[in-house]
Amino acid sequence: MIQFLTDNAIYIVMIIVLIVWTGIFFYLLGVDRRIKSIEKEINGDKNEE
Amino acid sequence: MISKSYNLCIKDIKSELRTRYAINALVMFILVAISVILFSIGNEKIQPELTAGLYWVVIFFSAMSGLSRAFVSEEEKGTTLTLHLIATPDTIFSGKLFFNLILTFFINIIITLLYAAFFEGFVVNNFILFLVTFIFGNIGLAISSTIIASIIAKAGSKGTLYPVLSFPILLPLILTCVQLTIFCFDGTSFDNALYEMAIVVSYDIIMVTISYLLFDFIWKE
Amino acid sequence: MYWKILLFVLMTFVSIAGIAFPIVEKPSVWYEFPFIPGLGENAKIIFFHVPTAWLTVIAFLMSCIYGFKYLKSKNLNDDVKAYVANQLGIIFCILATVTGAVWAKFAWGAFWSWDPRQTSIFALLLIYGAWFALRSSIESEEKRATLSSVYSIIAFVTVPFFIFIMPRIMTGLHPGSADDETSGPIVNFKMNENMLLIFFISLIAFTILYFWMWNIGYKSILLKEKIQKNF
Numbered sequence A: 001m002i003q004f005l006t007d008n009a010i011y012i013v014m015i016i017v018l019i020v021w022t023g024i025f026f027y028l029l030g031v032d033r034r035i036k037s038i039e040k041e042i043n044g045d046k047n048e049e
Numbered sequence B: 001m002i003s004k005s006y007n008l009c010i011k012d013i014k015s016e017l018r019t020r021y022a023i024n025a026l027v028m029f030i031l032v033a034i035s036v037i038l039f040s041i042g043n044e045k046i047q048p049e050l051t052a053g054l055y056w057v058v059i060f061f062s063a064m065s066g067l068s069r070a071f072v073s074e075e076e077k078g079t080t081l082t083l084h085l086i087a088t089p090d091t092i093f094s095g096k097l098f099f100n101l102i103l104t105f106f107i108n109i110i111i112t113l114l115y116a117a118f119f120e121g122f123v124v125n126n127f128i129l130f131l132v133t134f135i136f137g138n139i140g141l142a143i144s145s146t147i148i149a150s151i152i153a154k155a156g157s158k159g160t161l162y163p164v165l166s167f168p169i170l171l172p173l174i175l176t177c178v179q180l181t182i183f184c185f186d187g188t189s190f191d192n193a194l195y196e197m198a199i200v201v202s203y204d205i206i207m208v209t210i211s212y213l214l215f216d217f218i219w220k221e
Numbered sequence C: 001m002y003w004k005i006l007l008f009v010l011m012t013f014v015s016i017a018g019i020a021f022p023i024v025e026k027p028s029v030w031y032e033f034p035f036i037p038g039l040g041e042n043a044k045i046i047f048f049h050v051p052t053a054w055l056t057v058i059a060f061l062m063s064c065i066y067g068f069k070y071l072k073s074k075n076l077n078d079d080v081k082a083y084v085a086n087q088l089g090i091i092f093c094i095l096a097t098v099t100g101a102v103w104a105k106f107a108w109g110a111f112w113s114w115d116p117r118q119t120s121i122f123a124l125l126l127i128y129g130a131w132f133a134l135r136s137s138i139e140s141e142e143k144r145a146t147l148s149s150v151y152s153i154i155a156f157v158t159v160p161f162f163i164f165i166m167p168r169i170m171t172g173l174h175p176g177s178a179d180d181e182t183s184g185p186i187v188n189f190k191m192n193e194n195m196l197l198i199f200f201i202s203l204i205a206f207t208i209l210y211f212w213m214w215n216i217g218y219k220s221i222l223l224k225e226k227i228q229k230n231f
Helices: A002-007 A009-043 B002-019 B021-041 B048-066 B069-077 B080-086 B089-118 B127-154 B161-186 B191-220 C002-020 C040-073 C076-107 C116-136 C141-169 C186-190 C193-230
Strands: none
Touching: A002 A009, A009 C002, A009 C193, B002 B021, B002 B089, B021 B048, B021 B089, B048 B089, B048 B127, B048 B161, B069 B080, B069 B089, B069 B127, B089 B127, B089 B191, B127 B161, B127 B191, B127 C141, B161 B191, B161 C116, B161 C141, B191 C141, C002 C040, C002 C193, C040 C076, C040 C116, C040 C141, C040 C193, C076 C116, C076 C141, C076 C193, C116 C141
């Protein structure tokens, strides 16, 4: 097991990077959606942006 | 416009000579800075490269401690509004720039003389190159510090922010001037230093242009 | 909405390709990178380090543009946009400095050696720091906006000088430097097509990411100001 992990360390790095990136992406997606809903709430029906 | 900015410059010089605050403080600052460097060197023989660096370090910091006064003192005395009334921004900037130029040349001549007297490594082998470097370097230093000083005068905290804001702007100039000073010590011919010289001159021109363009916005604030 | 999916796909591809694709002497399959003398496995950092440095410059340019716009229009929204651009810029600047330093430890043997590129990024870091110091020292909003716009324009004007003077004053260690014999300029010659392709995909992905973050950032500040005005 340990031998397998040390041989393929670069793939483990890759998987970690992917997990982090997915986390950042969905976090940003959530924040974006929240901001859009607040924008709608404040501006009413007219959209300035 | 020129006569008006000349009058402004004369007024600044007169008010400076009345109190001699900046000049006294600056001369003492230079003495203190150079003696600290001399103490820390001791009997060590330092290389020309290091001497050139130390020379511009002292020039930079004495400029930082003295040149902000041009605008800050107006702001302190509350005479900014009067200046607004009597002159256009361009005129005021020219006047302040002349004053700062005179001040820069004054303090830097003192620094150079002190360096020539106390530092063994400070031997200029190419005098013309050194003179040109000195003149254009000081002009660039005066221009950049004047425009930053006008920003500082409008901002709240005056003393500490000035070197912080000026350093990144002056960094290209100072690096090139240090290089040129090393050339002077080595006795490099003028032709070989043309590239660096061109950088310093273009820096001066660009900073003058951008300063005159942007000073309007700062002054009206 | 589609560009978000595109961003996700591109960035995922870049992370997989940039990290996992092997580096071999003679690339024969499309997913193999060529071996660059002097860089070796370290060459892979190009997919992540260069985009951060690129974004630092983009952010700097944007703060300059919006500073200019503010001076023309006196619209405080432009100042907010410049502010957010710089906020992201300083983050990416620190990232570029740190990733570069870590890479330098393995490639050159020291974290910091005042290479021209390192000096330039350090100057950028100083400019960003000075910009935020200037902003924090001023109370009034209009004054703060004007002075910081002016400062970012002045600072932007000095940047080209670094490009011209650095190579003359210091010896370059960085790949792509003018006097680099072994591995540079890598962008033009030493990378093969697939490596270049992934490099540019990485640049595009990072740029989209930057603009998305910037969008969210300035919108949230504008909303906050709107709420404060209404209640």
